[in-house]
Each structure stands twice: as structure tokens, then as C-alpha cells.
Amino acid sequence: MELRGLVASLRENAQAADERRLLALTGDREAGIDAAYTVIEAAGVDEEAVSLVTTREGFRYHRLHPDHADELLGTTREIVVFDCHEGFSANALGQVTGAVDGGGLLVLLLPPLEDVPSELSALVDQVAVPPFSREAVGNRFRQRLVTTLRQHPGVAIVRLTATSAPAHDETAYEARIERDGLIEPAESTPNSEPHLYTDTPFPDAAYDTCLTADQARAVAQLSGLTTPGTAVVVEADRGRGKSSAAGLAAAALAADGRDVLVTAPSVDNAAELFARAGELLATLDCLAADDSSDCDADAADQTKRPLSTTAGGRIRFASPPTAAELPQSPDIVLVDEAAALPVGLLERLLDAPAVGFCTTVHGYEGAGRGFAVRFRERLAESTHDVIDVTLQEPIRYARNDPVEAWLAWTLLLDAEPPADQLVAAATPDSVDYRRIDGDALAGDEGLFREIVGLLVAAHYKTEPDDIVRLLDAPNLELRALVDDGHPVSVALLAREGGLSSDLQASIYGGERVQGNMLPDVLTSQLRDPAGAAPIGYRVMRIATHHAARSRGLGSRLLSRCKAEFQDAVDWFGVGFGATPRLLSFWRANGYRTVHVSVTANATSGEHSALMLSPTSAVGRELTDRHVQWFRERIASQLADPLAGVDPNVVRGAIAAATLPDEDGPESALALDERGWRLLAGVAYGPGTYEAAPHVFRQLAMAQLTESVADLSPRDERLLVRKALQGAPWAAVADELCFVSERECKRAFGSIAKAFCEAVDTEIVVDERRRYEE
Known part of the structure; x- marks a missing residue:
């Protein structure tokens, strides 16, 4: 079978099942680009339905640099070609895959698969941090990628060999099909048809627009927001249409005269919601005069101004910190990608009369487990009547899509922590302290998934790129407390500092040095020429299973880590979004405040706190002088850039800025x-x-x-x-x-x-x- 014939068969196979297929074109990069043109032509799709993600320029198709692959989120394409030879990242892989529609093809341009573990230099650049060399970077993620491509259903592999023929000519390469990726037809379960919900206050047009019964049900449940004191939680894997459902609900609410405030981690995250809202309002012919002429405007632009209705309602966007203040007293707040926001900020939004939370359970920019575990507890304790809805049917492809399953396996998007009953009895006395390196993770899929699941549950921003770091970064150490083989508490430590005099001088002059966050701040921002000389470990992540919290396990893990490394480093440190609870935790574990950032995080609204705990004389000298400098400047900062910081955060930060041998x-x-x-x-x-x-x-x-x-x-x-x-x-x-x-x-x-x-x-x-x- 020739390449053209394979493409035709893959398309037919995918379209018959309303699924996607993956085509890996392996070999020389130039041959891969030429072959990609052949694939696009053989697929017979319109140019507008194609995107190329590559560092190269000069294509007639829509093209994005891999660094901007996130612009594909919320869009659909029949073919996406991802040139993995340059600029490859795990994040970009997730983002481009999500844009491929049912019946479409994801095309990856790769080196020969046997060479991939020693290629894809962008992954090396991503995790090679000073003072470690590129040779110290592992290749376990690249091996994992090769394994999943070779073993997963729905993946076709074609080996390309370049010839001397002119560019973009079929004879410029020879193609050998190593795997056809075709799947035997099976009894498929088509997505259910949406239907009207006449017992809700929403117009029929809101349901007519839905693509699945799941989505229509979500819209109907969101109609509950017309009743004050209601909270609606919509949970779904990516691609199930939850943002569209939220947009339809927002439009119906605004058409009825209500003020709807929308928030999300970024304006781009809310673009789909605003696009669907604008379309429905136009259909209902209730856009105010100023907005009706712009109903076809770019969705991202729509989020920058309110959508107003003839009934006096509106849909407006605010960043999460601003939205938490409930500006102009909205009637309803809708939160998209809620799992990507801190729990404390979500809690403040419960002061709204009614609030809807839409969250991705397994996604490319973090997962919803932390939302499900931690925020759900706060929501249950609130006075809100909670309505839950889960979307399971994909909008753009069939439920058993093999490419979705392949991506989840490769990037561990569906990783979960250990089941509650496995760790519920864990105590500091029953657990074992364990060193877990990249080989241990690569060799034990169950352990790997449980550890990633714990990290996702504890932190609102865990990305696929973190999987690469866990497996291959030479500056990271992973330690865990395990109970009967299951991780109960994990800590991810990043070695920082110990930089050469030349690098120290570069940082002092304003140059950024990758992977050295604390030394960078101490040197460049706080103007300490010697701040990057001492060696330390920054606690990047610490996570304890929710079923075993408040037992001292996190503190026990920190003390064991410190005992293991204290003779080899000068300090332990941490940087985090400052809250009273976290400041108290780190202070209780011997960490002292050296800095509070003067600007707040645009998503969380929190100011970062940096804390140090010395382990040597050099570390004590570094810590003491920075604590002293912090105490000298903080009063002036509080009167100006930090004038709006929560006073309980100020109390916690200053209380942790202690100096030894103070005189009372x-x-x-x-x-x-x-x-x-x-x-x-x-x-x-x-x-x-x-x-x-x-x-x-x-x-x-x-x-x-x-x-x-x-x-x-x-x-x-x-x-x-x-x-x-x-x-x-x-x-x-x-x-x-x-x-x-x-x-x-x-x-x-x-x-x-x-x-x-x-x-x-x-x-x-x-x-x-x-x-x-």
C-alpha cells in the first residue's frame, strides 16, 4: 500500500467510527514535510481545515509555532501536522491532539523511532538546567513515547527515506508502511441526540444548539442558577462541550435580564464560552444595538467587552482575582476551567448569589482532581444547594476514540492517586521513606500513575511537561512516604544554586538562568551578588493524600528529606502563593520568610512568598541576611505595592521572618x-x-x-x-x-x-x- 492509499484507508476507517487516527511519519525531516503535503492532498480536505505546528515558515496552510500551540485549544481541524523535530514539548503534544476532529488525522513528523530516544533536542533543552549538562538529561519520556506509538491501536507508522528528487515531489522520499493503524470495525454506540427541556426557564433555542444529550442536560442543570443560593458543578474530560454549555446558559440568563460574570484562568480560556453565548443571543435577536453588529467578531475579542442584551442583562469577563471581589454585584458567576484556579479563590466566589463551576477532569493544563477533592469539601460545607452534572460523551469524536486513549496513556492525563482505603490508615509511624528515581517510575506504571495522581490532586497547575521532568530532569529528586507500597506523601525537590562565578554575574546583570528560581530572585531582584553561590534544594511540590491529611505526614517527609541531604547542601527553600495556612505550615517546619513578591499572580491573585531553611553555616549566613533585608523593607512595601495584601498573609509572612538570638x-x-x-x-x-x-x-x-x-x-x-x-x-x-x-x-x-x-x-x-x- 502506498502512502496515499494508507491515508485514504485511515480516513475511511476513522470516519466510519467517528474516531481519529494518528499517523507517524518517521525519518528525515525534509522528507516528512514533503510527505505531510502528500497526506493533506490525499485526505482531500479544505485548506482551512489544516494546521501545521512547526518552527519552519513558508507554508500555504495555517501555521503555528509550537510555543503557540495552545491557540488551537477550542478549535477543530480535520488534519493537524505536528513537526516534532524542533520545538517539541509534552504540553504542545496535548494541545495539538485536542484540536483534531472526529474522522480526522493527527500527523506527527518524527525521526526514525529507534532514534527518538536520542533526538527531540527541545526536550533536552527543557530540562537541562545549570550546573547540569545536556548529557545528564534522561530519555525515559522519549522511550515512553516510542512505546505508546508502537503499541497503541489506531496509530499508523510510516518510515520515510529521502531521495534526490525535487522538493514536494512524491518521489522525494520512499515510504514504507510499518504499521497501518487500521482498527477492525466494531459495534459503535453513536452519541445520543439532544432534546428540549420544556420544564426549565431557558428558551428552546438553547437546547437546539446542543450537539449531544449530555450537553443539553448540562444546559438544563445550569438553568438552576436562576435560583439564588444554587451552585452548579459541571465536570467533564476535555472535548465534551462543557464550555459551550456554559456559554449557552450564560446567553439564556443574560437574555432574561441577568448580569453574568465570567471568569477563567485567562481570557483565551473563555473564548469558546463567549463565542457560543454570542451566537445564541444573535439567534434570539436580543443583543443590544451596540453588540448586534459585532456578533460575528472574533471570540477572543468578545471576552474583552460585555455582551449586553435588550432585556438589560449582560455577560462580562473578569480575571479570577478581580472576579473574586464580585465587581458591581453580579447575579451569577460562571467559572470556566475551575480546576486551574486555587481553592481559596474559588471559595471567595461562593459569595455570589449563584455560581457555576465548569472543570476539566483530565486535561492538558492540569486536572480536576484537586478541585474534586479539596474544593468539593468546602462546597459541601457551604449553604449552597449543589447540582452536579457530568458530561461523558465527546462532542467532536466517538467515546472510544483511540487517539484520546493514546494521549492519556502517553501523558498520564487520567492518573489518579491511590484509592482512599489503601492509605486511610497511614500514620508517620507506619510509612516508609523511599527514594524514587526516573528508572523506578519508568519501570512501575502503577506507582508512576499514583504519584502523578497525588501531585495533580494537590496542585492546581500540573502540566504534561511535568511528566518529562519527573522522568528525565537531572536536577530533580523525588522522595515519598509509602504505606504498603502506595505513596501517601510525595515531595519533588529541585537542586538550585552552586553556579559558576560567570553565571552568578550574568544573573546579577539581569540574565535568566533556567531551573534556578530561588537563586535568581535572591540575586537579580534582591541584589545579592552571592545569592546563587550556595547550593540548595527547593521544594517544588509536596503533596499528601487527602485521606491521610492532618497527621503530620507532610512534615515528616520534609524532615526526612532534610536529614538525607543536609550534609550536601546549604539550604532548603520553597516558593508558593502565600496564604495564612501555608505560611504557618512552612514556618512550623523551620522555614523563614526572605521575600514576598510585590505583584500578585494574575490567575490566583496571590503574592508569592519565598522561604529558606539553612542546613550549613553558609546557608545560615545567606538566610539571616535575607531575613534581615526583608524585615527592613517590608514596612515600606506594605505602604505601597503590598497595601492590598490580606493582613493575615502579612501576619504570617512577618511572623516567619525570625532572626536567631534576638534580645527579646x-x-x-x-x-x-x-x-x-x-x-x-x-x-x-x-x-x-x-x-x-x-x-x-x-x-x-x-x-x-x-x-x-x-x-x-x-x-x-x-x-x-x-x-x-x-x-x-x-x-x-x-x-x-x-x-x-x-x-x-x-x-x-x-x-x-x-x-x-x-x-x-x-x-x-x-x-x-x-x-x-
């Missing part, structure tokens, strides 16, 4: 005579906060680092919001639930008195006696 409360305060008189005047006399803001700023720092006085958490939050962040009285009184500004101001008298009684200096005694007399 009196030294921490170190007020001069006038300072003590001002403080005593507020405590016992007619003095006011306004006359002594600098004194209370110093008191706040002393309290948060040394716990000088016996203050309540609200007193400490008051010190943060007013003395350090300079918030207006009205805002402070409202946030901290004082009945009035006057009461809020009076609280400073009690705070001042607590400090005076804690230190009780001679000046304070004299001042107090004066007022008493």
Missing part, C-alpha cells in the same frame, strides 16, 4: 524616650494614633516578629491594615467589623496599653502616674 521584647521595640511618651499618651492619656503613626509601625513589626504584647488576632490585623498598610479608617473599620470608625480608633488605646504593660519601662510608669494623678 524590649530590644524589638527599641523606642526612644519620645516614642514611649507618645505610646503612653495613647494608652493612658489624650494621645491619638495620628500623632504617633511611626511608633505604631514599629510596634506592629515588633509584635509580628516577637509577639511582644498579648494581642488578639484582630488587634494584629488592625496594626497591619492601619499602621503598616495605611488603609483609610472607614475601610479598616468595615473590614474588621468595628461598629464605627470611632470604635476602631479607640482600639489603638487598648493596643498601646497592652504594649506598655508588656514592657513597663520607667518612662511608661512615670507617664501613667501623671495621667492617673
